[in-house]
Every structure is written in C-alpha cells, then in structure tokens.
Amino acid sequence: MRRFKLDGLKLGALLWAAGLALPFALDSSWVSIAAFFAIYAITALSEDVILGRAGMFDMGHAVYFGIGAYVTAILNTTLNVPILLTLPLAMLLAAAAGALLSAPLIRLRGDYLLVATIGFNAIFVLAMQNNPGGITGGSDGITGIGVPSLFGLQLESQSAMFWLDWALLGLVLLVMRNLDTCEFGRALRYLKQDELAASTLGVDARKVKTLAFALGAALAGLAGTLFAVQLSTVSPSSFVFTESVTLFAIVIVGGQGSIPGVLLGTALMFVVPQIFRSLAEYRYFVFGIAMIAVMVLRPQGLLPRKRSAA
Amino acid sequence: MGTFVQQIVNGLTVGGIYALIALGYTMVYGVMRLINFAHGDLCILGAFVGLTMLTGSAGGGHPGAALLLLALVVSIIAIAGAGVLLERIAYRPLRKADRLAAVVSALGASLMIENGIMLIWGPQVHVFPSNLLPATTWHVAGATISFVQVMIILASLVLMAALYLFVNHTRFGTAIRAAAIDQDAARLMGINVNRVITSVFIIGPGLGAIGGLFIGIYYREAYFTMGWTYGLYAFIAAILGGIGNIPGAMLGGVLLGLFNAFAAGYVSSSWQDAITFGLLIVILLVRPTGLLGERVAEKV
Amino acid sequence: MLRTSTIGLGISVVLLGASGAAHAAPPIKIGVQAPITGTYADEGQGIARAVKLLAAQQNAKGGLLGRTIKVITCDDQGEAAQAAICARQLVNDHVVAVIGSYTSGAALAAEPIYARANVIQTSDGTSNELLKHGYKTWFGNAAPNSAEAKFTAHYLVDVRHDKKIAVLTDHSSFATGLADAVVADVKAAHGTIIDKSFINAGSQNFSPVLTKLKALQPDALYFSGYYSDGGLIRAQMVQLGMKATFIGGDANQNVAFAKIAGAAAAGSIIINVPAPADLPYPVAKQFVAAYKAKYGALPPSVFTLTNADGMRAVMQAIAATKSVKPAALETYLHGMKSFQGLTGTFAWNARGERTGSPFVAFEVQQDGTYKILYPAPTAG
Numbered sequence: 001m002r003r004f005k006l007d008g009l010k011l012g013a014l015l016w017a018a019g020l021a022l023p024f025a026l027d028s029s030w031v032s033i034a035a036f037f038a039i040y041a042i043t044a045l046s047e048d049v050i051l052g053r054a055g056m057f058d059m060g061h062a063v064y065f066g067i068g069a070y071v072t073a074i075l076n077t078t079l080n081v082p083i084l085l086t087l088p089l090a091m092l093l094a095a096a097a098g099a100l101l102s103a104p105l106i107r108l109r110g111d112y113l114l115v116a117t118i119g120f121n122a123i124f125v126l127a128m129q130n131n132p133g134g135i136t137g138g139s140d141g142i143t144g145i146g147v148p149s150l151f152g153l154q155l156e157s158q159s160a161m162f163w164l165d166w167a168l169l170g171l172v173l174l175v176m177r178n179l180d181t182c183e184f185g186r187a188l189r190y191l192k193q194d195e196l197a198a199s200t201l202g203v204d205a206r207k208v209k210t211l212a213f214a215l216g217a218a219l220a221g222l223a224g225t226l227f228a229v230q231l232s233t234v235s236p237s238s239f240v241f242t243e244s245v246t247l248f249a250i251v252i253v254g255g256q257g258s259i260p261g262v263l264l265g266t267a268l269m270f271v272v273p274q275i276f277r278s279l280a281e282y283r284y285f286v287f288g289i290a291m292i293a294v295m296v297l298r299p300q301g302l303l304p305r306k307r308s309a310a
Numbered sequence: 311m312g313t314f315v316q317q318i319v320n321g322l323t324v325g326g327i328y329a330l331i332a333l334g335y336t337m338v339y340g341v342m343r344l345i346n347f348a349h350g351d352l353c354i355l356g357a358f359v360g361l362t363m364l365t366g367s368a369g370g371g372h373p374g375a376a377l378l379l380l381a382l383v384v385s386i387i388a389i390a391g392a393g394v395l396l397e398r399i400a401y402r403p404l405r406k407a408d409r410l411a412a413v414v415s416a417l418g419a420s421l422m423i424e425n426g427i428m429l430i431w432g433p434q435v436h437v438f439p440s441n442l443l444p445a446t447t448w449h450v451a452g453a454t455i456s457f458v459q460v461m462i463i464l465a466s467l468v469l470m471a472a473l474y475l476f477v478n479h480t481r482f483g484t485a486i487r488a489a490a491i492d493q494d495a496a497r498l499m500g501i502n503v504n505r506v507i508t509s510v511f512i513i514g515p516g517l518g519a520i521g522g523l524f525i526g527i528y529y530r531e532a533y534f535t536m537g538w539t540y541g542l543y544a545f546i547a548a549i550l551g552g553i554g555n556i557p558g559a560m561l562g563g564v565l566l567g568l569f570n571a572f573a574a575g576y577v578s579s580s581w582q583d584a585i586t587f588g589l590l591i592v593i594l595l596v597r598p599t600g601l602l603g604e605r606v607a608e609k610v
Numbered sequence: 611m612l613r614t615s616t617i618g619l620g621i622s623v624v625l626l627g628a629s630g631a632a633h634a635a636p637p638i639k640i641g642v643q644a645p646i647t648g649t650y651a652d653e654g655q656g657i658a659r660a661v662k663l664l665a666a667q668q669n670a671k672g673g674l675l676g677r678t679i680k681v682i683t684c685d686d687q688g689e690a691a692q693a694a695i696c697a698r699q700l701v702n703d704h705v706v707a708v709i710g711s712y713t714s715g716a717a718l719a720a721e722p723i724y725a726r727a728n729v730i731q732t733s734d735g736t737s738n739e740l741l742k743h744g745y746k747t748w749f750g751n752a753a754p755n756s757a758e759a760k761f762t763a764h765y766l767v768d769v770r771h772d773k774k775i776a777v778l779t780d781h782s783s784f785a786t787g788l789a790d791a792v793v794a795d796v797k798a799a800h801g802t803i804i805d806k807s808f809i810n811a812g813s814q815n816f817s818p819v820l821t822k823l824k825a826l827q828p829d830a831l832y833f834s835g836y837y838s839d840g841g842l843i844r845a846q847m848v849q850l851g852m853k854a855t856f857i858g859g860d861a862n863q864n865v866a867f868a869k870i871a872g873a874a875a876a877g878s879i880i881i882n883v884p885a886p887a888d889l890p891y892p893v894a895k896q897f898v899a900a901y902k903a904k905y906g907a908l909p910p911s912v913f914t915l916t917n918a919d920g921m922r923a924v925m926q927a928i929a930a931t932k933s934v935k936p937a938a939l940e941t942y943l944h945g946m947k948s949f950q951g952l953t954g955t956f957a958w959n960a961r962g963e964r965t966g967s968p969f970v971a972f973e974v975q976q977d978g979t980y981k982i983l984y985p986a987p988t989a990g
Contacts, residue, residue: 029698036691057410105591108598111345115549116594118542119587126584129781139783140739143718158698231694232722235715235783238690241542245417252414274695277685281433281655284647285425291418292400299407313825316850320817425647433651434910435838440872447849454851529814529842531870535649539812567815574818580781580808582819 009177012260016170023159031158032230033274038165039226041266042172044250045259046219049176051248052256053185054212055192056102057110060117061247063101063124064094064217066239068224070128073142073234074135083148083229090225091218098217099210106209121241128236141235145228165226172219176259188212189257246270253294255301264302268294312452317571323459323528325567326466330521331544332551332559333473334514340490340554341510344401344412348419349518350541352389352396354534355423356519357526358431360385364439378442378527385519392423393515394508402507420538427534438530462524469517470560477556486510490554550590552603561601637680638673638934640665640921641700641729643693643710643720646685649812653712656914658683659905661709661921667900674928686711690719697723705729706934707924709917714740714783721745728936730943732920734913737783741961746940749958751920752913753883753967755784758860759791761969762881766830766857767801769971769984774804776828776854778819778843780811780835788859789834804828811839817846824852834859837911841870848874855879857971864911868978876976879983882912883954883967894952912953919951 022034043065050058068090075081075089105116131138147156148164155164179185187208190198199205228234246269254265276283294302331353338346363381400419404412446457477483488496489506497503525540526532547566551558566586573585593601642661645654658681665679673679682703684696693716700708701723707730711717717735724731725745733740734752741748766772775796779789793803804826807819820843823831831847831854833840840862847856848871858867860882868875897918901909909915926949927942928934948955948966956966972980 027702029695029702032698033695036695104595108594111339111553112549112594112598112600114345115546116591118546119591122587123584126581126781129786130580137739139781139786140714140737141718141783143739144743227691231690231719233690233718235690235718236781237688237713237715242538249414249417252408252410256408256410280683280685281425281429281646281651283685284421285429288418288420288422288425291421292415295411295415295418296400296403299404299411301411313821316821316824317818320815320821323817324815428647428651432907433655434907435652435866435870437866437869445873454849456849525814530845530872531814531838531842531866533652533838536812536814570815571818571821574807575822579819579822582808583810 019166023162028158031162033271035162035165035230037266037271038169039223039230040270041263042169042223043220044247044262044266045172045176046216047247048251048262049216050212052251053188054209056209057114058117059114059248060121060244061220062239062243063120064098064220065224066124067094067097068221069228069234070136072225072228073145076146077142077144083146087225091221094221095214095218099214102213103210106206118241121244125236125240139236141233143233145232148229161230253301255304258303258305261301261303315451316453317575319453319455319459321568321571322463322564325564326463327521327524328544328547328566329470329560329563330466330517331540332547332563334518335545335548336553336556336559337510337514341507343409347416348396348423350544351420351423351537352392352515353518353522353540354532354537355427356385356389356522357532358427359388360523361436361438361526361532382523385523386516389519390512390516393511397507397511424534424537433534436532438526440530442527458528462528474556546590549600552600555602558600558602635677637678639680639682639703639705641705641708642681642683643686643696643700643708645688645712648687650688650712652910653913656910657710657712657917660914660918663901663904664918664921668925674925675932686716688713688716690715693719694723701727701729709920721748730924730936730939734916737787748962749943750962750964751916754963755788755791757967758969759788759795762792763795763799765971765984767796767799772829774802774828776804776823776826776831777806778809778831778833780809782811785835792832809839811835814842816843817850820846820850820852824850828854830855830857832857836861837864837867841867844871844878845874865908868974875974878974879971881969881971884970897952915952919953923949
C-alpha cells in the first residue's frame, strides 16, 4: 500500500514538473487557459476540503475566492501594497470569514447548510455591488491591479504568471496530500463517515469543522489573489452563485476527497468547454447532457478516492 | 395603511407562485432526498409550452378562457412527462449512489433544459398575449388588486389544499408518506416505491407547470434563464418551511414573498436579497430544520 | 523537385489573385467577442449576426483591399475570466479589430489585453472605468453615460419641469453608472431627487419597490436599466395606479418594451438616439431590413446597431487608409470628423468616447410606435 502511494506521488510530481514546460508548448491563449486551470484547481481543491473531506455542503465557496481577490485588488490599487504581500492577508481574511460565517452554522445539517451558504454568496455579491465605504468599486469592480514582482523581477509575461500560479498549485497539492495523512485529515474522515462515533472517539466536531472551513477558505483566498492578478481587474460578476455551483460540481464530478479526481474535474468543467467553443450556442446544452452522463456512468466521480486501509 | 395592505397583496401573489414551485422541490426531496435543481427550469419549460399553445393556435383572434385551459392542460401533461423522463434517465440510475451524484446530475439537467429552451425558442424575451384574462382591478383598503392576482392566490390555495388532502387522506397518499419515511420498509409492506417516485415526478412538475404558466400570465414575459432564478427562490422557500414537508413549502413560499415585499418596501431596495437571505439564515439558526421541519437526525 | 514546383504554383496563384479574384489573398480577420450563451445570449447573438451580415455584404461587393473579410466569434458568456481568454484567442488569431463585448465586466477584462497587443476594440460598454487607463485601442460605440445623463437632466428639470423625480436602477455596471450620472446632473440643474431605489434585474417582482415609490408621489420615475425589466415596471406602475410618468434610459428602447408593458406602454417616455426603425437615414433602414430578411427577426436592441456601427467604422477605416495596420486605423478613427452611423452621425474623441450623438425623448404610442417629443421635430 505504502509503495503504491509513493508511486502516485512520483507520478504527480513528474506531471507537475512536465507542466512547467507548458508555456513553451502552447500559444498565449492556451497559456492563459492553463493559468486559469491552475487557479480554478486551487479553488476546487479548497472546496474539496470542506465538501469532499469534511462532508459539509458548501455552495457559496465563491465568497472566499472573492474575498481573496478583493483584498488584493483593494490593497494594491489604493495603498500600493505589492501583490505578493497582499497574498497572506488575502488568505488570512478569507480564513477569518470562513471561520466566522461557518461557526454558528456548523450544526446545520446537509441541505440547510447548503442554503445558508447560498445566502452568504448572495449577500457577498450584493455587498460588493453596493460599494460599502466606496472601496469595492460597485458593479464596475476595481481595475488596474498591478503585476507581482519576485526578488525585483516583474512577473509580467503570460508565462511568468503561469509559473507563479503553477508553483502555488504545487504547494497546495502538497498541503492536500499531507491532509490525507495527518491527524486533522483523519478526524475529518471520521466525522464525515459517522459524526456520532467520531465524537465518542474524542473528536471535537465543532472545532474540526470550523477549522476545515477556515482552511478551505484560506486556500480559496490564495486562488482569489492569483485570479485578480491574472485578470488585472475584479468585479462582482466573477463571484456569483453559479461560480460556487461550478466548484461544487467539479468536486463531485471529479471524486470527493481525491486529488487527481478534483484536478480532472477542473479540467473537464473548465478546460473542455474551451475546446468546444465551435459548438457556439449548443455548447452548454451538450455540456449539461455530459454532466448527467458522467454522473450516471461514474456515480463516485471520475477518479474516486481509493479506500484507505486505515 | 394602503401601502401596507398593498405590500401584503404583492407578497402573497409571488408567494403563491413560489409555493407552487416549492411543492415540487419538497415532494421530490421528501421521497428521494434529492434536490432537483432542474425543477425551476421544468416550470419555465411549462411556461414556454403554454405560450406556444396560446400564440400558435389562436390565429390572431381572442384566445379566450377555453384556450387558456387547453394550454394549461397541455403544459401540465408535457412537463409531467418531462419530469418522469428526467427521473428515468438522470436520477433513477443514481438512487443507490451518493446523494450528491444525483444533485450534480440535476445541475446538468438544469443546464440542458435551460439551453434547450434557448435553442428551441431563441434567447429573446417572449411576450404573452395581454387579453387572456379580464383586466379588472379592485380597490380594497387603499390597495389595488387585479383579477390575475386574485386568481393566482386562490388557485394556489386550492391546489395546495387539494395536494394536502391527497397526500394525507388517500391510500396512495399514505404510500407516498410511507416511502418518504423509509423506502425499504415501504417496499416490504408491499408498496410499489417505483410507482410512488413516478407519481411524485408527475405531481411536482405538473404543479410547477401551473406555476410557470402563472408567471407567464401575470408578468406576461418569459425567457430561458428565468427557471434558475425562480427555482432558487422556490428551493429556499422549501428549506425555509422545512424541506420534505408539504405545508412547510406552502408556508415558506408565502413567507418568502412577504419577506421580499417588506424588505424592498420598508427597509432597503438595494439590500433586498441580502435582507431576505439574512432573515433565512437567522431562522435556520433558531430552527435548524426550517419552520415546520421535523427535528430528527438526518439519515446517512 | 516536387516541393519547389508546388511553391512556384503557390506564388503564381497569389499573383493571379492579386490581379483577378480576391480569394487567394489572406482574409482580413475581424473578431467578435460577445455573450453567445448565458444571460445575455440574446444581445450577444445579435451582435455576432450583425457583424457577420456586414462582412457578408462587403464580401459580396468584393471585400476590402481585394481581400475577403473573415469574422471570428468568441463566446465570453459575459464573464470576466472567459473574456480574458477570448481576448488572447482573438489576438492569437491575428484579428485587426474586435467588436464587443456587450457587458462592461467582460469588456474591462479584455481591454488591457487588446491594448497591449494593439488590436482595436469597439464595444458598447459605457463604464467610466473603460476610459480610465487611456488605451488608444478603445472605441466606445455607444454614447457615453455622461451625454445621456446631461440630456435627461435637462429634459426632466427644464423641459418637463418635474418637481419630484424618483430614480430606479438595477445593480448592473451600466445602469448604476447611468443612474448615478442622472442623479448628479439633476441636482446640478437644481432639480429634486426624492429617492433612488434598486430592483433585482430579472426578478419580475417589482411591485414592492413601486408601492414604496407610489407613496412618495413622484412626478417622474426614471429607470436606467433594461427593457425586459422596464416594460414590466411600467405595467406594474399602471396596475398599482401610480400617476408618475415613466421615463426610461436608452436600454429600454426595444420592440419588446411595448409588448411587455401592453396597454400600459402608451405614454411612457424613452430617452435615446432615434430608434432604428425611426432613423431617418436610409442606411439604417436598409440594414434593419437586411437583418430581418436574413435572420427572420428584428435586431434585439439598439446595441446590435451601435456594434454594427463599430464594424462599419472599422471597415471604412481600412478602405480609406488602404491598410490594416493598427496605428494607421487608430489615427483615422480618432481623426474622423463625422461618421455616418446607423445610429446617427458621430465621431470619436481622443479618449475613444463617442461624441455628437443627438439624443431625443420620445413617447411610446398606443400601437407601439414612437413619437418624438423633444427636441420638437421641425415641421416639413
């Protein structure tokens, strides 16, 4: 078993390293699609922490993605804070929001939590549109977000930005892999399988679930920063409820709690529609049918999590 | 005073529509534990089928009550059929699978139906004929009430009462309730659970088609993305009342309509949805399974 | 040997093409970035159709500079991330100019990418943010909010002498921008704004907010959002017995407005450049007729025509400069004294803002036609 996991890690590392060469192989529009893939993959993995691993139905995940993007946009455009310095703040504020919003709602079951998170998403978008204190730019959003710089080097080109996104995706993948094996990750699994039994084993359900929300939100905040940089503009329409629905679907289509599954799910839900642009107005009709077909044929997701021996 | 009464009328009218659509959500959920995210799109498909009946066959003349009734019947049959078909193709294969697989299948179905409507009828706003019903209005306590509003409120009440009686006081209704409590036990007691599920997918979308057509008749416009908006509101109404609970869906729909009216009318129109959702979250904090939901541990 | 002979053949074909048929030269590529799917699919498909129609018409006349025009469409769904991807794809496809996109959010995300690649972008986006960075590739093909707001304020305060004005808007970038500008200009003209309220676009349930406004008894209710909501607002105003005059911004101008409002439509006032069907210019009438003949429906809104004007201006620039070089085209477009558009005569200032659009206030009649109220049409 251990030997197999090691192989999985090696394969993953190899694929990630090969990915670094993408800018040499692709034209600039595909480099930017690859960059968005990395960003959405981080966001989907962060949703997986909450939905796939902790088993909490979060259908408002775009909120934390949005908080990260807005924190970076506001700090960079109004106070000229360098992009990479805004990143830890974006993660921290998103995590705080995740913990604060979820703490009172943790006891809600399944679908009731789902609706509460939809509510948060609606409130967040409206708040950004209403431009509280004149800091979010209303419906126009915020434009003119700067370029990140590393050791005095401006990461201005498409390729440089892609490498930044790809490197951070690599880091997030390592975090997710550790989550598979660490104690916190095991606590999440027990909770998801049987909350009552987990509690008798001494797992503090409330604390673990709130932490899971905070961790998922922090990673989404990280992706939000990258998103703001990639577009150099943020507006409320990028963080609406349908975005949360897409993230939710990516995790289920890919396979809950499965890192390769979530990555494949992201590719299917985000990259594949780019390939089928020629379908024009038929595109999302076909896409809807494909979603049904995937679920019916692979109800556990495309690459379901392997049952651990533990 | 007149303003207050008017806001009640405003809230009750949309509340009735939300409730009709919410019933479809809650019945399907009650029996299958499935959030049928395609339900709102089915309802709007009903509005489009009805519209085609009303405008396609009228030949320019006065549509009249008979044609309206015909459109209603055809629309109900078509949407009930679509509901049953959807269950067979997209949900039945997933009955034993993880609940969320069926939810995502439903999301796919929603995309398919929404874009299907766009492909068949086009992306533009469609307008319903204006002469379907009398334009009569009454003035009550300083408020204005139109014939259509009275019809929607009354029809919603009658349909909901009929459904309540059917589920609680007929043999088949008992079978539905039994299947909702425990499908396996119901099967052992000789209840044909497949038939129950099919019936739920006839009744829910059938009522939804009426709701969709009411939207068309009242607002006189329909376009392909509407189903998502109404579906979301109706789903929230069902949760508010306690999902799986039929009187809860009615109560939730009406309350949601009233919340919306009072939020926009008395608090702040720019924060209307935030206020509505805020109230919803507060209610869930006080009553974690909705207003009329049972306080039992969720089946895993 | 075989290889050289094919190359030789290729060259001779190109030479032939230059002297005779236009087909051998590489086509001039024009991009369309528009929401082909999603909420704004109606408008997006209208824009793509209009541009394709204009290209086909021009190609039937032999194309431009002896080359055919090829239209490449990219669906941005009205979303920022998709818009950025579309922009990069169209740039890679070596388009000379891009028509679109429809929503300000999508136009904003694409704008810096076109600017860096030096590709002309002509869009109906009206957000002030689009002008903020001074990109010389930007050409707004719809009249900016500022001009419309000024006319609206003048019309409400000085012409109609409305004492109490209520403003209603949705949360979109376009409508809030216009509403804010109207509020500011009405105040500058010493008019009184008694309330500014919001609707949820597409929610249809506008009676609650209208009931609140009715109690405030405004003389005029100004709505800056879109026709599908505007028509319903008008209908619900009448149903509630509201006396205020409905005055709609330019996005209310659509054939569907009067149909949705039904009997209530008559008496509503809309402020815009003259309606496509009412445009006195023969080019506009011909274009609308050709569009209807080809697609079996009228253009979804006036924005189809403003984007068509963007395409026509770009084609005129290519023909006049005999070039597809961005710098030459930008200089030409910025320097045009007046361009005879489908939506009126206009020009572009140095910031790429459309100038010289003649606004009118017109009243919707019982039969759905428009009657110009102000400025009073000259008798003749």
